Amino acid sequence: xxxxxxxxxxxxxxxxxxxxxxxxxxxxxxxxxxxxxxxxxxxxxxxxxxxxxxxxxxxxxxxxxxxxxxxxxxxxxxxxxxxxxxxxxxxxxxxxxxxxxxxxxxxxxxxxxxxxxxxxxxxxxxxxxxxxxxxxxxxxxxxxxxxxxxxxxxxxxxxxxxxxxxxxxxxxxxxxxxxxxxxxxxxxxxxxxxxxxxxxxxxxxxxxxxxxxxxxxxxxxxxxxxxxxxxxxxxxxxxxxxxxxxxxxxxxxx
Amino acid sequence: xxxxxxxxxxxxxxxxxxxxxxxxxxxxxxxxxxxxxxxxxxxxxxxxxxxxxxxxxxxxxxxxxxxxxxxxxxxxxxxxxxxxxxxxxxxxxxxxxxxxxxxxxxxxxxxxxxxxxxxxxxxxxxxxxxxxxxxxxxxxxxxxxxxxxxxxxxxxxxxxxxxxxxxxxxxxxxxxxxxxxxxxxxxxxxxxxxxxxxxxxxxxxxxxxxxxxxxxxxxxxxxxxxxxxxxxxxxxxxxxxxxxxxxxxxxxxxxxxxxxxxxxxxxxxxxxxxxxxxxxxxxxxxxxxxxxxxxxxxxxxxxxxxxxxxxxxxxxxxxxxxxxxxxxxxxxxx
Ligand code: HEM
Ligand code: HEM
Ligand code: SF4
Ligand code: FES
Numbered sequence: 001x002x003x004x005x006x007x008x009x010x011x012x013x014x015x016x017x018x019x020x021x022x023x024x025x026x027x028x029x030x031x032x033x034x035x036x037x038x039x040x041x042x043x044x045x046x047x048x049x050x051x052x053x054x055x056x057x058x059x060x061x062x063x064x065x066x067x068x069x070x071x072x073x074x075x076x077x078x079x080x081x082x083x084x085x086x087x088x089x090x091x092x093x094x095x096x097x098x099x100x101x102x103x104x105x106x107x108x109x110x111x112x113x114x115x116x117x118x119x120x121x122x123x124x125x126x127x128x129x130x131x132x133x134x135x136x137x138x139x140x141x142x143x144x145x146x147x148x149x150x151x152x153x154x155x156x157x158x159x160x161x162x163x164x165x166x167x168x169x170x171x172x173x174x175x176x177x178x179x180x181x182x183x184x185x186x187x188x189x190x191x192x193x194x195x196x197x198x199x200x201x202x203x204x205x206x207x208x209x210x211x212x213x214x215x216x217x218x219x220x221x222x223x224x225x226x227x228x229x230x231x232x233x234x235x236x237x238x239x240x241x242x243x244x245x246x247x248x249x250x251x252x253x254x
Numbered sequence: 255x256x257x258x259x260x261x262x263x264x265x266x267x268x269x270x271x272x273x274x275x276x277x278x279x280x281x282x283x284x285x286x287x288x289x290x291x292x293x294x295x296x297x298x299x300x301x302x303x304x305x306x307x308x309x310x311x312x313x314x315x316x317x318x319x320x321x322x323x324x325x326x327x328x329x330x331x332x333x334x335x336x337x338x339x340x341x342x343x344x345x346x347x348x349x350x351x352x353x354x355x356x357x358x359x360x361x362x363x364x365x366x367x368x369x370x371x372x373x374x375x376x377x378x379x380x381x382x383x384x385x386x387x388x389x390x391x392x393x394x395x396x397x398x399x400x401x402x403x404x405x406x407x408x409x410x411x412x413x414x415x416x417x418x419x420x421x422x423x424x425x426x427x428x429x430x431x432x433x434x435x436x437x438x439x440x441x442x443x444x445x446x447x448x449x450x451x452x453x454x455x456x457x458x459x460x461x462x463x464x465x466x467x468x469x470x471x472x473x474x475x476x477x478x479x480x481x482x483x484x485x486x487x488x489x490x491x492x493x494x495x496x497x498x499x500x501x502x503x504x505x506x507x508x509x510x511x512x513x514x515x516x517x518x519x520x521x522x523x524x525x526x527x528x529x530x531x532x533x534x535x536x537x538x539x540x541x542x543x544x545x546x547x548x549x550x551x552x553x554x555x556x557x558x559x560x561x562x563x564x565x566x567x568x569x570x571x572x573x574x575x576x577x578x579x580x581x582x583x584x585x586x587x588x
Contacts, residue, residue: 066268069268070270164264164277167260167261168257168260169550169552169554171554199467201467201471202466202467202468207475210277212273213271213273213274214268214271224351226348228348229348231349233475234346234348
């Protein structure tokens with residue numbers, strides 16, 4: 001089939017403003033991924049097209065873009081999911097994720113996003129000496145289960161840049177940083193939960209979340225993003241310890 | 255303004271799911287209701303301080319334009335209430351998130367189901383009011399009640415020879431400073447923040463993170479949810495009385511009676527005064543805090559943001575005082 005691409009281009013050296021450019025590709029298969037087609041455009045038609053990618057397999061999180069109006073990883077989207085069944089052609093619109101400065105074409109400056117990530121202490125804190133037997137700090141499978149979901153994050157920024165609160169106000173810490181904090185706040189071995197909650201209880205922390213639910217479907221890792229944010233809000237109010245206990249007793253239930 | 259425009263255009267372009275649209279409508283409905291409430295508390299206070307003006311205000315509520323607005327207002331309150339309930343449920347039970355889209359659909363359905371009979375009953379009052387009156391009389395009513403009083407004020411203002419000095423003063427001293435002043439201050443603030451955003455060029459882009467725990471923000475977050483659940487029965491009850499059971503036209507018996515006596519009859523019971531006081535305080539704090547949240551989204555320059563926050567606090571406090579004074583003093587001579 002044919003693929004008609006509409007790509008948001010911007011070159012800071014020559015363009016005052018971003019603009020749309022059209023490309024057409026032949027011999028597109030339903031099982032092709034959007035990333036492969038972007039490669040074909042770059043290699044066969046226009047070598048100046050700039051975008052990020054590394055692993056090409058949904059692991060590194062470097063190719064989040066807005067594809068046909070929604071944030072996704074270009075390397076995880078099949079053409080078949082964008083085309084009607086049995087269609088002869090497909091239209092694919094690609095633009096950079098919103099709320100971060102565009103550097104060139106589909107590449108945005110991720111630094112502000114990572115600054116928010118670093119702000120929530122996204123690392124394990126435990127000042128006790130390691131167990132005497134020299135082995136790992138133990139944790140029951142149930143204790144592990146309550147933060148399993150938030151360990152899956154690859155920091156692609158798809159969730160944060162799908163959030164209207166973040167678009168409006170870039171100081172909002174954003175869904176991804178909250179998910180990353182959740183991963184440690186709900187870890188029974190970690191000792192810095194209250195410090196993280198202090199940070200996230202700032203006016204530009206979790207309170208900017210309006211429970212809009214744009215972030216959850218944007219996550220390519222199918223993390224329950226809005227739920228994680230909600231649990232952090234409750235942890236701030238009832239304390240990390242009690243919230244962990246609550247999640248242990250009714251964690252996975254709906 | 256840059257981020258305000260960006261948010262508006264991108265919300266239209268981003269293909270978010272149902273929750274995105276519910277958020278847009280929730281915000282618009284909340285702000286719309288707040289705008290009405292500001293005007294409403296000012297004009298209700300006239301029943302105590304300027305009873306003649308109050309009769310005019312109620313007459314204005316009965317003009318066609320306001321009748322349309324009344325339907326919109328009821329729709330706003332009903333949708334906002336149901337959707338607010340949905341937000342609160344998923345905030346306190348985040349593990350139920352898988353049902354949120356269904357819940358959003360139920361909110362729309364419930365809004366619709368409630369509005370159909372309510373609108374039918376409201377329409378009945380409208381029809382009752384208009385039937386049996388010839389068209390020229392209807393137009394005459396509008397003319398007598400809106401054009402003449404307002405025109406009178408304008409003429410007074412410009413000639414400096416008021417037909418009725420007191421009414422002119424009231425208009426200048428109450429309506430202009432309160433209503434106009436507040437709206438102007440807010441508009442100016444939003445405009446200013448937009449200008450700052452355009453100049454600094456940082457608007458809408460990730461900025462530095464302030465990391466200090468805010469107890470106030472936490473308390474207000476909880477207050478929005480709890481107060482919402484309390485306002486729901488209060489506002490629905492109030493609207494039921496004003497629109498469904500009695501109707502806006504019966505407040506002054508279709509123009510033949512005094513609106514002030516309607517209010518006096520209700521305020522004769524302490525219970526209704528307490529009811530009104532509870533609604534007054536809860537809805538104003540809830541609404542103005544909502545407004546502050548919206549300001550915080552779009553105003554990024556620290557000075558502008560602080561200015562707008564204070565405008566909201568001052569506006570809220572002033573209206574609570576005005577409303578409370580009216581409730582305490584009651585209708586003069588009745
Ligand atoms: C067009 C629709 C409405 C009409 C015709 C109306 C009518 C009235 C009337 C006649 C009063 C006088 C006191 C009384 O009789 O209890 C009153 C008071 C009040 N109403 Fe409404 N109402 C409307 C909508 C609303 C809404 C939507 C709200 C809240 C969100 C509200 C909040 C209040 C409050 C707080 C008071 C007490 C005001 C004070 O203390 O000065 N009203 N309303
Ligand atoms: C009738 C029952 C009501 C319920 C259950 C309710 C519920 C809520 C909730 C839960 C929020 C918080 C939304 C968030 O933080 O994401 C909210 C926001 C808001 N409410 Fe209400 N509310 C009610 C009535 C009112 C009334 C009467 C007004 C106007 C005076 C109002 C104005 C607002 C505004 C302006 C916001 C901020 C909107 C935003 O942040 O986008 N609400 N409401
Ligand atoms: S939570 Fe999901 S969408 Fe957000 S940054 Fe992590 S992987 Fe990406
Ligand atoms: S290229 Fe690594 S996630 Fe897509």
